[in-house]
Amino acid sequence: MKKKLKSLLGIASALVLASVALAAAPVANAAGGISINAQPVSKLKQGGTLTLPILYPPIQYNISHPDGNDADVSGMMGMTLPGFIYFDSAGKLQVDKNYASSFTQTKTSPQTLSLVLNPKAVWSDGKKISLADFVGTWKALNGKNKDYEAVSTQGYEDIASVKAGKANEIVITMSKPYPDWQALFSGLMPTSLTKDATTFNNSWREKPLLGSGPFIFESANADQTTVIWKKNPRWWGPKPLLDKVIYRAIPPSAQYAALANGEIQYMDLATDANSLKLARANSKLQVHDVPGVGTWEHIDMNSKNPILADVNVRRAITVALNRQVIAEANTGLFVKDVKVKNNRTFYEGQACHKDASGKYGKKNTALADQLLDQAGWTVHTGTGNDSTGKPKVSGMRYYSGPAKPGLVANQPMTIKFTYPTNYPNRANIATLTQAMLRAQPIGIDLQLREVPRADYFSKYVDSTLLDFELVTFAWSGSSFPIAGSMNLYAKDSEQNYAVDSVTAAMDALIKKAESELNPVKRCEYANQVEAALWNNAYNIPLYMWPGTSATTKNLANFGSFGPSSLDWTKVGFTK
């Protein structure tokens, strides 16, 4: 069973991978989306402290536990947990030589993987990284022992055995082909964390007890609003420049002021137009303008709701929206050529990307009108009362179709749009959706429901509670797009917010795309799934979040990484 993903950020990640960005082979990346003030290490100052903002204080440092599945915590743990791959500046997948000399597939049937460890690789307590750590991680994440609250069992559930090979070699045999095998064991856990379920679930809640990368945990204050990382004295790789990395919890509204004052040296600008304008005008700051490659915003429709259960209603809502306008409003300040997202799995520029939207991809009021009539929702003219006894409003829609569970004759077509407080971009989406759905001839009475930002994901946008009708949030992109994306739509996935919108035939196709080893065929299957999702109006993809960020001008090798990975040993300040 897959555990439910909880996200504090508003972005639940499809696959939990620390510090790795997008796309494995065969999915080639659009190169050039990187802006990090790249400088050779020799030109940089030795030492310095980098302070970075986080949104919420960490409540769990074990990123394989649902409470630790948060972009901020994943970012921190990325500098300390072993990972065997990274993405170079061209976005190509490479083996991280600090940890492994090779990571290859040696046999396809049964799929067998060989990973040769760097013999120098040690944990911060001096113990060597060894087979036991791999076995422990596999057993904690394979879903066999339900007491381990694992965030995802993907990949690990298909491992048949993890054994020692030749010197320093780990041999992994799969029971079922897993195309994204390179994603395995990223963020490897020490045996001291995986020895039993209670330790796994609870021992890293206050602080990570062990690390191995260039930086290790030093201290955090009592409420975890400041987390300090120091150099790892046992690190065997290239020495990092920075002395310390400090994470401070700062609400988004205060981040720009903190950056301008020099309290922090970096901030993400993907959603805040006002900070962007201020940052562009500030000569002390550098704005990194790159197209987004990961996070994408969408509207989810609750298929359990009696009104939205009808596929024609969902299709009508999809084509009633002018998605281009929504994308312009929220990203027009960041990117020149605003494009709507027409493929949930791939982004534009990736080799497999295809516009899969078909006839539901463009605004089409006439089609929306016709689909709503077909679904039994007719526009009211004249007089009369609705099912609640209130007088009908001319131009709005009321139910006149056959009786269905949850629907009665003359029921007003009232649905609610749930969005969080203090989130201008999501309020914009809500406002625009309301305007577009209430407009003639659509006539859907869309009401706005603003809920506390802190409760947004825990109480409303939750795949089991489903306390919403229409809702907007974002998914972060995965380094392995097909696996990440299919994991959102599979019928048994706990990340699936609209299980009823996925038919059995679609689910079979999703399963095929998940386990196909041939890269070309796999892309085809994934795009077939896309077309089916569009046709069934599963959700409404809106746009990619821009990859914009701002740093102080003296910070080097840090900023907007696009599809590449962050190398902590190169981050530093100019002389």
Added chain:
Amino acid sequence: MSKKNEASLSRRQLLRRRFFRNKSAVFGLVCLMIVVFLAVFGPSLSPWSWNLSDENGLDFNAFTESPYGGGLTAPSFDDGHYFGTSQVGADVFAQTMRGLQKSLLIGLLVAVFSTSIAAIVGASAGYLMGKTDRALMWLVDLLLVLPSFLLLAILSKWYQSSGWLLLVVLLAIFNWMITARIVRSVSMSLRERDFIRAARYMGVPTRKIITKHLIPNMASLLIIDGTLNVGGAILSETGLSYLGFGVRAPDVSLGSLIAEGTASAITFPWLFMFSGGLLIITVLAVSLIGDGLRDAFDPGSRSGKKS
């Protein structure tokens, strides 16, 4: 003007003359007239609608014309966006006028309601004394210690779904107590006056004494207080709407517009300064008029003293 001349004027003429002699009060009156004019006729001066669902609610051209990105355009007369457009392509002028209308309407209604409640309760307590007085003053004290803003915020879920008139009633309920106390003390002194005593001994029923004799004799006090209450009520409403507890989308009030625009106060000032400026002008104008009225009714009290 000589004393003799003044004496020959009717009371009303005298008041008018005193009021118009007060420059700041006249300034306030002119401002208020402009603001009311805008609230009433403003929406029809613009080719755009405040209601985003209307055909002319969103300007889709703004997205292509915007030099900033999104739907943001600065104020201009070319396409009828006198106050510019917002990030979603909504006309700020139309929205501000609608918000002004809503805030003024709510402010005026709350002032009328709360002053009426204050007059009736205060006069009854002051005139009847005894148990009625104790009971009513107990109620006043109770309402005074209640954290009204918090209560309204908690109740917002309920009144927001039943329309803005309920918000008016609730704001009025929490707004009359101070005035009621002043009215009570004035009534207590008035009840010992000969004309009230005469009415009482002639057997005029209590209700009639209060409505026909007591309250008209406090008219000046009530007019002044009512005027000053308008400003307070507008501020309460905008405060609630600012925090999301008042008027809700798709409708707008000055408070909700200010809340939306605050973050852009420096970057895209037109989203903030018009609604903010109008709120300041309105409340200032009402206060100046209230002060002017007080000075006119009671030349002995000069501005700065509490009425």
